[in-house]
Amino acid sequence: MTYLAKPRLHHPDLPKNKLGYTHRDYEGAVSTLCAGCGHDSISAAITQAFFELDVPPHRVAKLSGIGCSSKTPTYFLGNSHGFNSVHGRMPSVLTGANLANRDLIYLGVSGDGDSASIGLGQFAHALRRAVNMVYIVENNGVYGLTKGQFSATADKGSKSKRGAINNDQPIDLVMLALQLGASFVARSFSGDKTQLVPLVKAAVLHRGAAFIDVISPCVAFNNHAGSTKSYDFIREHNEAVNRLDFMPARSEIITDYAPGSVQEVVQHDGSVLRLRKLHDDYDPSDRIEAMDYLLQRHAAGEVVTGLLYLQPDATDLHAALNTVDAPLNALRESDLVPGSAALEKFNASLR
């Protein structure tokens, strides 16, 4: 069975958010993934982020491809819109949906196979077009669903469960996202909810292409010694460059950090991101320096996590196309076919 509905009964005193919803209202069906799979922790972080943001679930559209990771939208936001696309094709379906109805919050959930192999071209074009979305890759270095083949993000020299060595160069989706112009780029770890939840919240409120690469160990096929995507490896090599505190718009800002150690960034909706620096030499506002730093730290064997790049004044595909403010799917025929007098006036303006 691939779909188990969760019982609706819950404790009457569960905390409620501003909309009167409990955490349960942001959950989905019971997960059928392997116990301990990192992807389930990411689903929990997404559930918490949307609950804390007080987002009405019907305002979210969650889209995915094929893979264990792409199954996860079934396990969170059960009252949101969902679309499970063909393998590697989520970005173009998301782009089309976003163009048709700009009023929804678009959440793309994908895997390293889905986005770095068959869907690499799709991944690239959605980011370079600045589609307003949160794009999460649940990165385990293998094709989990098809029994653990190396994916394109597996590090050169890393070992499969059966002892085979990966001889191919890895694709670092964070480096690609930076190069392609994504305006919010982060990396996190499924085992670090304290880091991941504020990153998801900030990404949801960011206007433009927000990309989060989440290292998410596959306990069935890639959690052994010799893997660079196992729980132990990431815990030992995780270097967080900053910690993010997310302040919704209009909330009181209480400073409890030493002056100079916190950088505040105001997003377009007024929410404030407070970045606590953990590495003095890391500047998340400089795309080129960020790429340089990531390359150096990767060569030293570190997995750099945190908010790696942010362009707070970014715009999106709708701004580039100069579309009208109203969602295109809400336009009436009279808006789309304004009549011969309007056409004549327009033609005259071109003469």
Ligand SMILES: Cc1ncc(C[n+]2csc(CCOP(=O)(O)OP(=O)(O)O)c2C)c(N)n1
């Ligand atoms: C067109 C097509 N090619 C190949 C497959 C087989 N397939 C299913 S899932 C998958 C890879 C999944 O890997 P990933 O996206 O990393 O997800 P994970 O299961 O690791 O979370 C592949 C190759 C498919 N379903 N469709």
Ligand code: SF4
């Ligand atoms: S096979 Fe791997 S990725 Fe798939 S559910 Fe199991 S642990 Fe998760």
Ligand SMILES: [Mg+2]
């Ligand atoms: Mg995978």
